Amino acid sequence: MSIETNEVRKIAQLARLELTDDEVTSLSADMSNILAYIAQLNELDTTGVPPLEHAAEAGETMRDDTPRPSLERERGLSVAPKVENGCFAVPKIIE
C-alpha cells in the first residue's frame, strides 16, 4: 500500500494544509509506511466481527433538555482575531 504524492496533495488540500514539495515527498513515504503497518491487521480473519464504532459501550448516555447559561459573549469573542458588531469577522466569503 503506498500513497502517491498526488494523493498527499489532495489530502493536504482537504485539510487546508500548505506543503512544500519536500514535505509532500517525505509525507508520501511516511504515510505509506503507516498504512503498511496498519495493514498487518488485515492478516486477521474478522469474518463475522461487527465493526467497532466506539471504544465505549453503546448506551443511553444522554442529558436532559435543561438549559444552562451560555458563555458571556465578550468571552466567546475574546479569542477571535477580529470582531465586529458582536460577530466573528472573517475574510469575505462570497464575492
Place this chain on the structure above:
Amino acid sequence: MEYNVVIGLEVHCQLSTRTKIFCGCSPVFGAEPNRQTCPICLGHPGVLPVLNRAVVHAGIMAGLATHCEIRSPNVFSRKHYFYPDLPKGYQISQYDKPICEHGHLEILVDGETKRIGLTRIHMEEDAGKNMHEGLDGVSHVDLNRAGVPLLEAVSEPDLRSPEEAVAYLKKMRNIVIYLGICDGNMERGNLRCDANISLRPKGQKEFGTKVEMKNMNSFRFLRQALEYEIKRQTQVLNEGGTIVQETRLWDAKRGVTESMRGKEMAHDYRYLPEPDLAPVMISDDWIEQVKKELPELPDDKRNRFESEYGLSLYDADVLTSTRELADYYEQTVKAFDKAPKTTCNWVMGELMGRLNEDGTSIDACPMSPAQLAGLVAAIEDGTISGKIAKTVFAKLFGTDQTAMQVIEAEGLVQESDPTAIDAMITPVLDANTDKVAAYLGGKDKLFGFFVGQVMKASKGQANPQLVNERLKALLASRG
C-alpha cells in the same frame, strides 16, 4: 425528446427543543448575535458534546410517524468541511447508521394518493450563520445557530413532478408540526429543503445525472425552482449537451437557478465515527412509550374526517392540512354538533377566502369557532338563507357578537311565512302577465325568471324553498 422527471427531497427540520443538540445553550431564534453560544457550540478544543435526550425522542417520533425502522444503536459521525459557520471544521451528523430508515409517507395529488419512500432520517447539528450584506471585505459570523438540533429526512427519488414535490414537503412539514417537534416556519429557515432533480428519456430505466438545488425557502420557490430546472435540463439535453452534476442555487429575485461551481469543494467529507459520542441505544420500552405519546397524525385525522363527518377525501385533506385548521373545524362542528358538510363549506369557502384576503392565518382568525357555528346553525334551521348568510358573515367577521345578534340587528331573518311570500309573488305575476301566459303555455324555463324576481323583491330574504312552492301554486291558479 420527452423526459420523465425524477426528484428526491432532503428536508431539514430545526427541532423545538429547549437546548441545543450537544450543549445547554438555547436554540431559540432571534437573539443578538453570539449571545447563545458556549465553548461546545463554539467548537473550542477539548470540550465534549453530550447528546440531548429530547433530540433522540423527536427522532423516534418522526421515525414512527413516517413508518421508519428505528435503529439501535445508531451512530454519530463527523462530516468534514471548512466554512466559517462551522467552527469545529466538521459537522456532527449521522452517516451509515442513522436513527431512522426505510420509511414512507403518503401524498395526495390530483385526487390520488401516492406512497413516497423515505430513505432515512438522521440527527445532526445546524451550522452558524454567515452575513455578507452591506459589508466590505469581511463577512460576519453568528454562531447562535451552531448546534441547533436538526432532523434531516431524505426521500427516495420517488417524486415525479414539482406538484408531487410540493405535496411531499407540505406533508412532511405538516407531520413535524402535528408532532410538535418543529415550528415549520420556512421563512425563518426553521424548515429547509434541498432537492435533487434529474431527467431521463421516457422509457429509460436508469436515472440521468442529478443536480442538487438549494435555497428554496417556500413552497412557491420550490415549485418555481423545479419548473425552471426541468426547462433548463430539457433544453441542455435536447441540444445534445450533458447535465453536469453540481449544486445550483435558486435565485428568487431573478427566477433562475445558478451554478455554485467553484464556490464549494468537491464532496469529500471524510466521514468517520464521532469518537466523542457513544453509539446511541434506544430501548424497546422507549419506542413503546413514544408510540403511546404520538398524537393523531394528518393521514389518520383525514381518514377520520372522511368517515366521522362524511367529507370527501379532498375536503378532509384540505381541512387537515394544518393542525390549527383541523382543530378550528372540529371545534366549529362540535359547537353546533350538526351539519359537518355545511361547516366544511363555510370554513373552506368564506372563512379561508377572507383570511387569505386579509393575509391572516387560521390561528389568528378573529372569528371564533362558536361564532361560525352560530352562523351555520342559523342556516341549518332556516333562520337565514345561504345567500343572506354571506352578508351576515361579512358583518360578523371581526366583531365579538353572535350570528343571531347580527341577524336580528340587521333584520335579516328569512321570510318563511307563506302569506308574506304570497304578498311578494302576486305583484310580480301581475306585472308580468305576458310571461305568465307564456309559462302556462308550456315555457317552463320562465319559472326561474319568476323566482329571481320574487327573491329580488324580498332582498334575498324569502325562503327559497317556500318561494318555489308558492310560485308553483299561484301560477297554477292562474291557468
